[in-house]
Each structure stands twice: as structure tokens, then as C-alpha cells.
Amino acid sequence: MxxxxxxxxxxxxxxxxxxxxxxxxxxxASPFALQVFSHVISQLFSSILAGKSQSRxxxxxxxxxxxxxxxxLLKNKxxxxxxxxxxxxxxxxxxxxxxxxxxxxxxxxxxALSNEALxxxxxxxxxxxxxxxxxxxxxxxxGKGLVRGGKIRFSIAIDSVDEMxxxxxxxxxxxLLSNLRSHDQISxxxxxxxxxxxxxxxxxxxxxxxxxxxxxxxxxxxxxGQRGDLENFKHxxxxxxxxxxxxxxxxxxxxxxxxxxxxxxxxxxxxxxPEGAINQGLVPxxxxxxxxxxxxxxxxxxxxxxFEHQGNGKPIQxxxxxxxxxDSKHERPVAAVENVQTNENCGSGEIIYYRDSDDEMPxxxxxxxxxxxx
Amino acid sequence: MNQRSSxxxxxxxxxxQVIEPWPLRGRVVAIEDQVETSGxxxxxxxxxxxxxPNSSNVTIFIAFSEPxxxxxRILRKLGCNLVSQRDNSRFFFFDMLKxxxxxxxxxxxxxxxxxxxxxxxxxxxxxxxxxxxxxxxxIIDDLSLMEVAANGSSDYVLDFLHYCRTLTSEFDCxxxxxxxxxxxxxxxxxTFFIQMEYLADILIKAEPLATGLATDVHGQLTVSNxxxxxxxxxxxxxxxxxxxxxxxxRSRG
Numbered sequence: 263m264x265x266x267x268x269x270x271x272x273x274x275x276x277x278x279x280x281x282x283x284x285x286x287x288x289x290x291a292s293p294f295a296l297q298v299f300s301h302v303i304s305q306l307f308s309s310i311l312a313g314k315s316q317s318r319x320x321x322x323x324x325x326x327x328x329x330x331x332x333x334x335l336l337k338n339k340x341x342x343x344x345x346x347x348x349x350x351x352x353x354x355x356x357x358x359x360x361x362x363x364x365x366x367x368x369x370x371x372x373x374a375l376s377n378e379a380l381x382x383x384x385x386x387x388x389x390x391x392x393x394x395x396x397x398x399x400x401x402x403x404x405g406k407g408l409v410r411g412g413k414i415r416f417s418i419a420i421d422s423v424d425e426m427x428x429x430x431x432x433x434x435x436x437x438l439l440s441n442l443r444s445h446d447q448i449s450x451x452x453x454x455x456x457x458x459x460x461x462x463x464x465x466x467x468x469x470x471x472x473x474x475x476x477x478x479x480x481x482x483x484x485x486x487g488q489r490g491d492l493e494n495f496k497h498x499x500x501x502x503x504x505x506x507x508x509x510x511x512x513x514x515x516x517x518x519x520x521x522x523x524x525x526x527x528x529x530x531x532x533x534x535x536p537e538g539a540i541n542q543g544l545v546p547x548x549x550x551x552x553x554x555x556x557x558x559x560x561x562x563x564x565x566x567x568x569f570e571h572q573g574n575g576k577p578i579q580x581x582x583x584x585x586x587x588x589d590s591k592h593e594r595p596v597a598a599v600e601n602v603q604t605n606e607n608c609g610s611g612e613i614i615y616y617r618d619s620d621d622e623m624p625x626x627x628x629x630x631x632x633x634x635x636x
Numbered sequence: 637m638n639q640r641s642s643x644x645x646x647x648x649x650x651x652x653q654v655i656e657p658w659p660l661r662g663r664v665v666a667i668e669d670q671v672e673t674s675g676x677x678x679x680x681x682x683x684x685x686x687x688x689p690n691s692s693n694v695t696i697f698i699a700f701s702e703p704x705x706x707x708x709r710i711l712r713k714l715g716c717n718l719v720s721q722r723d724n725s726r727f728f729f730f731d732m733l734k735x736x737x738x739x740x741x742x743x744x745x746x747x748x749x750x751x752x753x754x755x756x757x758x759x760x761x762x763x764x765x766x767x768x769x770x771x772x773x774x775i776i777d778d779l780s781l782m783e784v785a786a787n788g789s790s791d792y793v794l795d796f797l798h799y800c801r802t803l804t805s806e807f808d809c810x811x812x813x814x815x816x817x818x819x820x821x822x823x824x825x826x827t828f829f830i831q832m833e834y835l836a837d838i839l840i841k842a843e844p845l846a847t848g849l850a851t852d853v854h855g856q857l858t859v860s861n862x863x864x865x866x867x868x869x870x871x872x873x874x875x876x877x878x879x880x881x882x883x884x885x886r887s888r889g
Binding site for chain 2: 356458
């Protein structure tokens with residue numbers, strides 16, 4: 263499923279549609295969005311390098327990590343960044359977001375360190391994070407520099423929207439993101455969000471702006487203040503649930519879930535067993551089974567409902583409750599049930615019905631409600 | 637002092653094996669305490685470790701809560717002389733008790749307030765020989781009083797902390813902060829507090845025992861080390877010149 267996210271971003275935008283956008287959000291209880299973000303960046307960038315994606319370049323807008331963090335990340339994934347710096351550019355909003363260093367350098371003996379050669383060739387320091395318009399222009403300018411005009415598209419990664427929201431109102435951040443989505447040279451974009459730093463409405467605004475939402479949740483809910491939580495807490499520090507919501511053009515929504523495991527080397531996605539396991543947590547504990555097993559589901563699907571055979575050429579028979587359609591059936595109901603259970607490939611199911619007593623009126627053409635006075 | 641080998645706190649922080657090079661370099665450490673259980677002893681402990689004679693660490697201490705003499709007295713009990721360390725240029729003490737940032741947005745100028753403080757820290761580090769940079773610890777005691785000095789503007793404090801964080805990636809030094817958990821109400825979003833938890837690579841929580849005060853156990857510490865993917869939890873007792881840490885139920889009292 264993590265692959266399907268990467269595929270959606272790689273395939274990019276259709277002509278005349280907005281670029282696909284992905285929100286990766288987490289909360290303090292399961293703070294792994296950065297790991298997922300890093301995973302998506304390295305996957306997308308390697309497909310850009312391989313020429314498999316619609317976009318030909320990647321612009322990383324880094325607020326919360328230094329540019330060298332991303333360069334090291336790609337290097338660790340075996341990507342030769344030095345030779346590929348024609349395809350990646352980093353807008354560095356981390357080193358000096360408010361221009362303090364600039365101001366200090368002007369007023370007293372303040373010597374800023376010069377970056378390593380690699381960092382300075384791929385990263386450009388941006389000093390006015392409070393101005394979303396300037397930020398937009400810088401992003402587009404960097405991207406255009408990468409792909410050199412024309413109709414060639416590029417992708418954008420923003421880490422993180424939280425910092426943008428701290429410096430500017432929601433409306434201008436939303437405008438920036440939606441302008442980016444509708445720009446005709448942008449193939450895809452994704453951003454990182456710590457949802458518990460904001461009101462619910464702010465996350466909702468950002469989710470409306472995105473076609474895919476990936477959210478991380480703790481795999482064990484913590485009940486506040488209990489001593490027994492420690493084990494769960496330890497568990498949550500390594501694992502989490504990963505839900506992805508895809509929104510199709512026509513508004514159809516598909517939700518998928520996976521489990522993520524954080525390891526020293528990176529992040530691992532493992533698929534959850536189908537449905538049953540996901541629902542397990544949601545259904546209250548009851549003594550009878552509410553779920554169907556796979557076989558029960560197949561058997562259920564094989565049952566021909568009374569109206570289903572009508573019109574297929576056979577004479578229409580309406581069951582009136584007194585006799586079975588097939589006369590001999592009621593003599594061996596047990597055998598019939600066994601038959602269903604033992605033979606997996608049996609082509610048809612059946613409805614077994616016993617009248618409780620003779621008091622029960624058989625079905626007839628009479629309208630039972632004809633004495634109703636409406 | 638054979639305390640080092642048995643100290644669970646050191647173990648959780650990775651300080652038990654080597655302290656040269658400084659294991660916390662490039663990391664942000666956030667200590668959170670509550671009104672019943674002060675976490676300042678963790679700060680003193682880290683200060684003592686970083687000034688230990690086996691290491692060449694340099695500490696920059698930004699004090700909003702107590703004067704120099706207070707820390708000097710405590711550290712002396714722990715076997716560390718701050719005055720001589722200060723004379724050796726291994727301990728830089730910035731007394732910020734009287735800091736009052738100018739009001740309003742126009743007050744945020746390089747001449748005053750937190751920008752100037754950041755400039756001072758930056759200048760101190762860059763004046764050190766390059767080989768020392770990665771052994772510098774910046775300690776802030778404490779963030780809530782810094783917020784008071786900044787006229788309650790938590791955004792300004794977060795900006796300052798962001799710049800301090802850039803120091804950790806620029807010089808590979810470490811940043812250690814103390815903050816109080818219970819002064820942020822749970823109703824309106826404790827954004828500042830959560831933001832700190834996101835920033836921290838290592839989070840140390842000091843909490844009272846759920847069962848209340850006890851003579852043999854003063855509280856419990858939970859250390860979550862994001863880098864090493866490890867969470868440890870243990871009880872502690874603060875003694876006159878040492879802190880005892882032990883697993884629940886192993887108190888020697």
C-alpha cells in the first residue's frame with residue numbers, strides 16, 4: 263500500500279486535473295510521519311532518477327530538518343546525490359527561517375559557517391518564511407530551474423506544514439498549497455503534518471486539499487495515567503497503524519490499512535490480515551461470532567434466493583411454506599447441511615425452512631394489510 | 637565514585653559506556669517535570685556528566701530560574717566545582733534572570749531579547765576551537781520562564797529554540813531543556829508542549845508515583861530515546877550528593 267502511494271505520486275497529474283497531493287499526518291502517540299515522509303521521498307526520487315516518473319525533478323522545502331539530513335538520507339539509500347543534483351533542489355527554510363543570522367551578521371561580529379560544497383550546490387537558504395507569496399515564487403523558480411521550462415513537470419515535498427502554519431495564517435498556507443496543486447508544471451506534491459499541533463479544522467482544510475491522506479495511529483490506545491500503560495507505550499514507540507485514504511476524482515473513497523514497524527535501518531510496512539483483523543478492535547467483545555469466516559461467506563453467496571431463479575426459463579414457483587420446491591428436501595435437511603460444509607466447490611446453496619406450527623399463515627395472494635385504513 | 641556503572645539514567649541516555657565523544661551530540665534532550673516532582677536533578681546530573689574530568693565537554697548554561705550561586709552549591713555537593721570550570725572556559729553561565737524582552741513585534745530586533753541571546757551563544761561556540769564544537773552542550777533552565785521573559789509569546793520562544801536547534805546540526809552540539817508539564821492546560825491545545833516533544837530526540841519525564849509521596853521513592857523517570865528506539869522506566873531517589881535509580885520494587889531503603 264505504501265507502494266500504491268508512491269505509484270500515485272510517480273504517475274503524477276493528468277492533463278486538466280490537479281496534481282495528486284498527499285498529506286502524511288501523525289500525532290505524538292505515534293510520531294513516525296517523518297520516517298514515512300523519508301521513505302516516500304527516497305522512493306519518488308529513485309523513480310525520478312530512473313526516468314520512470316512523470317516528474318523530472320524534486321524540490322524539497324525543508325522547515326524542520328536540515329538539508330544535509332535529506333542528502334544523507336538519499337546517500338544512505340544508495341543514491342548518488344552529487345551527480346544527481348540536477349534533479350533535486352532543496353529550499354532551505356531550516357537554517358535561517360526568520361533572517362536572524364542575517365540581521366546579526368549585519369550588526370556585529372557574527373560569522374555564519376559556510377556549508378559543505380554539496381549542501382551549498384543543492385540548497386538555497388530562504389529567509390522570509392512569513393511571506394507565503396515569496397515562498398511560492400521561490401519554489402516555482404527552483405522547480406523551473408530544475409526542469410528548464412516547457413511542459414516538463416516536477417514534484418514538491420514540504421516538511422512540514424506545521425512550521426508554515428506557525429508563521430502564516432491557515433488561509434495563506436491553503437492558498438499556497440492549492441496554487442501549487444493547480445500549477446501546470448507540477449506533477450505531484452506531498453507534505454508532513456503533526457495533526458495534534460492544530461485545531462481539527464486545520465487538519466481538515468489540509469485533508470480537503472489532498473487526494474491521498476496517510477495517517478499514523480498508535481497500535482495500542484493509551485488510557486491516560488495508568489501504570490500498566492508502559493508496555494503499550496514501549497510497543498507504540500516501535501510500531502503503529504498506517505491508514506491510507508485515497509480519494510478518486512469522482513469522490514469515491516478507498517481506505518486501506520497496514521502496520522508500520524520502525525527499525526534502525528528505516529521503516530517497514532507489513533500488510534494486515536484481511537478485514538477480520540482490522541475489525542477486531544472495533545467490534546465489542548460478544549460471546550457469539552459476528553464475523554463470517556471465508557468459507558461461510560462463500561456458502562452464503564451460493565444460496566439462491568427465492569426470487570433469483572425467476573425468468574431463467576424454468577416455471578415460476580412461489581414457495582408458500584407448506585411444501586418444499588423439491589419434494590424430498592425436507593426429509594434430509596441434516597445431510598444437506600453437511601453437504602454444504604464438506605464440499606467446498608458445491609455450486610449451489612439452499613434455504614432450509616421449517617414452519618414453526620400450523621398457526622403460521624401460509625403466504626398467499628391476500629394482502630395482509632388490506633384492512634388498514636390510511 | 638563507582639556510581640556510574642550502576643546508574644540506570646546514564647544507561648538510558650547512553651552515557652554509561654563512553655562520554656568521549658559526547659553521546660548526546662547533535663541531539664535535543666527535553667526534560668519534563670511536574671510540580672510534585674522536580675526534574676531539575678536530571679539537569680544537574682547531565683551538567684555534572686558533561687563537566688566530568690574524563691571529558692573535554694563545554695557547557696553553555698542559560699539560567700532563567702536560579703542564580704549562579706545556586707547551581708554552584710548543588711554541583712559542589714555532586715563533586716564538581718563550577719567556579720574553576722568557569723575559569724577554565726569549560727562552563728559558560730548566562731544569567732538571564734532579569735531578561736525582559738521588549739514588547740510587541742517591533743521589539744524583536746537583533747539588539748535585544750532572544751535574538752541577541754542566540755547571537756551570544758553562537759559567538760561563544762564559534763570562538764571555541766573547532767575540535768570542541770561537537771562536545772558543546774547548551775542547557776536551558778527553564779523554558780516556561782523563558783516564555784515569561786518573552787512576554788508570554790510562545791512563538792518567539794519556539795523561534796529561538798528552532799535557531800538553537802540549527803546549532804545542533806551546524807556544530808553537532810547538544811541542546812538540553814527543562815520544562816514543566818502541568819502548567820499547560822489540557823483543554824486548549826498545549827501546542828508549545830507538544831511541539832517540544834516533536835523536537836526532542838530524547839524525552840525524559842519525571843513524574844510522581846501514582847500512589848503518592850513516599851520516603852524511599854521520590855518519583856519515576858521515563859526516558860524515551862527516539863534515536864535508539866528505546867523506552868526505559870525506573871524509580872529514583874534524590875539523595876544529598878547522588879541520585880539513586882532503581883527498577884520498581886528494588887528500593888534499598
